[in-house]
Amino acid sequence: MRIAMIGAKGLPGLLPVGGGVETHVEHLASSLVADGHKVTVYVRPYANPLNKTEWKGIKIVTLPSWHRKNFDAITHVLLSSLHALTEKYDVIHYHGIGPSTLCWIPRLFKRSARVIVTFHSRDQFHEKWGLFARVYLAFGEWTAVHFPHATIAVSHGIQLLCSMMFKSKKTYYIPNGVHLPEKISGIGELKQFDLHHGQYFLHLARLVPHKAQDDTIKAFLSLDTNDKLVIAGSASFDNANYLEKLKKMAGDDPRIIFTGHQGGITLKQLIANCRAIVHPSRSEGLSVVILEAMSYGRMVIMSDIPENLELIDHSGIAVPVGDVEALANAMRWTIDNPQLADERGVRAREIIRRLYSWESVTKRIEKVYKNQVPTEEKYETVQLQAYSKT
Numbered sequence: 001m002r003i004a005m006i007g008a009k010g011l012p013g014l015l016p017v018g019g020g021v022e023t024h025v026e027h028l029a030s031s032l033v034a035d036g037h038k039v040t041v042y043v044r045p046y047a048n049p050l051n052k053t054e055w056k057g058i059k060i061v062t063l064p065s066w067h068r069k070n071f072d073a074i075t076h077v078l079l080s081s082l083h084a085l086t087e088k089y090d091v092i093h094y095h096g097i098g099p100s101t102l103c104w105i106p107r108l109f110k111r112s113a114r115v116i117v118t119f120h121s122r123d124q125f126h127e128k129w130g131l132f133a134r135v136y137l138a139f140g141e142w143t144a145v146h147f148p149h150a151t152i153a154v155s156h157g158i159q160l161l162c163s164m165m166f167k168s169k170k171t172y173y174i175p176n177g178v179h180l181p182e183k184i185s186g187i188g189e190l191k192q193f194d195l196h197h198g199q200y201f202l203h204l205a206r207l208v209p210h211k212a213q214d215d216t217i218k219a220f221l222s223l224d225t226n227d228k229l230v231i232a233g234s235a236s237f238d239n240a241n242y243l244e245k246l247k248k249m250a251g252d253d254p255r256i257i258f259t260g261h262q263g264g265i266t267l268k269q270l271i272a273n274c275r276a277i278v279h280p281s282r283s284e285g286l287s288v289v290i291l292e293a294m295s296y297g298r299m300v301i302m303s304d305i306p307e308n309l310e311l312i313d314h315s316g317i318a319v320p321v322g323d324v325e326a327l328a329n330a331m332r333w334t335i336d337n338p339q340l341a342d343e344r345g346v347r348a349r350e351i352i353r354r355l356y357s358w359e360s361v362t363k364r365i366e367k368v369y370k371n372q373v374p375t376e377e378k379y380e381t382v383q384l385q386a387y388s389k390t
Contacts, residue, residue: 003038003039003040005028010022010044014052014055040089091113094148097141100117128209128210152365155307157306172373180352190270200229205233211233213231214245216278219325221250230257230259231258243258294348296345297349
């Protein structure tokens, strides 16, 4: 099939940019290419400064955007949608509810293509948005279900939302995927940060308010420990003030380290050697960070939002959203009980092996592309209970 993907800023392999959506698109596109499909990904100029037209078998089309907080995504998606009308695509796949508001363009004017939307998260609840953007993104939830031929929900919670609010029968649950890594040996790349195996917590996420790095820093500052806290991630152009806020909170505490965006072997070693991942986010679709941490056999301390709870199946620790004291207690328990924390990490890796491999995810998405019903995996009851109570 000839497949186009619209909505991502770029591909992390081309340039460190974006978050979970970009990682999802990169891995999905690569897996589809490996299966013999022709995949085109639309990216923005700042995410492809070398203006590459191909990367690992993926065709790259770079189109401009109005690089402003409220207009960056929608202007790029508009131009990408119009460009897609001129190409011979079998599938046009939109990623995100904001981009979905324009998926009517190929649906109306390119009827030969099958239009798919992946509902990644409820973006209207991300704290950076103002009232106008929140209203537009709420409208995007409606369009994500009503405009395309089919909608993919990355979590059971989002699928349930679509079913209850919009009475949708064409929404399929297909989670984010992750590649199960081989054992990562060595800590050579960690020397630049003066880090040692099992002696630091890692908060890995874009530096945006809803990822709650502020809660992690507050909780860590209350701990009497020689462990360190690593804040790994970069701020987008519209969130520079948040980074400054976090650095002021950290003060001159030498235990708190800001590494900026990391990738490659450095990122792998950061995840593989941490004591635990801390991820108390206030809003998620289905966290790629949590999946990656679990794939490395690391325990995750996270917020108890339904989209997080359905992942861990007793392999991590969940704390109430915004409860800094509970977060600190969970971090303290991890320090005091390293063997139990490691055992939970082993369970986490097994969950990833069974349920969240990219091979399985890609096969199910291909069925949606072909207008077939993807096979539903058997998930343990505890995962369904995570949001049946919400």
